[in-house]
Amino acid sequence: MKNIYVLRLGHRPERDKRVTTHVALVARAFGARGVFIEGEDNRLTENIKKVLEEWGGGSYFKVEMISDPKKIVNLWKRKGGKVVHLTMYGVNLPDMIDRIEHEDNLLIIVGAQKVEGWYYHHADYNIAVSNQPHSEIASLAIILDRIYKGEELNIMFEDNKISVIPMERGKKVIRRDG
Ligand SMILES: C[S@@+](CC[C@H](N)C(=O)[O-])C[C@H]1O[C@@H](n2cnc3c(N)ncnc32)[C@H](O)[C@@H]1O
Numbered sequence: 001m002k003n004i005y006v007l008r009l010g011h012r013p014e015r016d017k018r019v020t021t022h023v024a025l026v027a028r029a030f031g032a033r034g035v036f037i038e039g040e041d042n043r044l045t046e047n048i049k050k051v052l053e054e055w056g057g058g059s060y061f062k063v064e065m066i067s068d069p070k071k072i073v074n075l076w077k078r079k080g081g082k083v084v085h086l087t088m089y090g091v092n093l094p095d096m097i098d099r100i101e102h103e104d105n106l107l108i109i110v111g112a113q114k115v116e117g118w119y120y121h122h123a124d125y126n127i128a129v130s131n132q133p134h135s136e137i138a139s140l141a142i143i144l145d146r147i148y149k150g151e152e153l154n155i156m157f158e159d160n161k162i163s164v165i166p167m168e169r170g171k172k173v174i175r176r177d178g
Contacts, residue, residue, distance in 0.1 A: 089131070110139065
């Protein structure tokens with residue numbers, strides 16, 4: 001698994017609770033190592049940690065609320081990682097995937113509302129997942145899928161308490177803790 005982190009900008013607790021939670025869940029499920037969330041929302045991090053505890057990933061997936069996202073970007077670049085900013089104004093993903101698929105250290109930035117120009121200038125790549133407006137959840141899922149070429153759908157979490165027994169109909173889960 002690559003060292004991919006997601007930076008979620010501008011989280012507003014009252015408005016973005018659900019979307020930011022889904023950004024974090026997609027990051028975890030599809031092969032990122034963690035998520036930095038700009039803002040203050042302890043309830044959100046607790047909820048994500050509960051999912052990690054039950055469904056696994058807690059031993060390595062990092063969830064952190066942060067107040068200075070520019071510092072995260074600068075630090076990531078200083079350590080030699082590449083920064084991808086997902087924006088509908090960027091270059092469409094099919095024309096950029098060759099440039100990023102071999103990178104092992106990626107910070108993927110997604111916004112909530114209008115993203116400051118600073119991020120457009122400091123990102124190594126401004127990438128669109130189609131040049132149509134949609135959602136940070138969708139764009140994150142698709143870029144991770146293209147980077148991992150579908151392999152992320154087979155990710156297993158060894159430190160899980162619950163897992164699904166896949167079946168064509170019905171629902172079955174097993175619990176390791178009884
Ligand atoms: C709901 S959008 C709001 C974007 C905002 N109106 C702007 O001008 O930047 C929130 C986030 O979704 C992501 N997003 C939305 N559409 C996208 C697209 N077509 N390609 C890549 N990312 C997209 C971007 O990360 C964006 O910051």
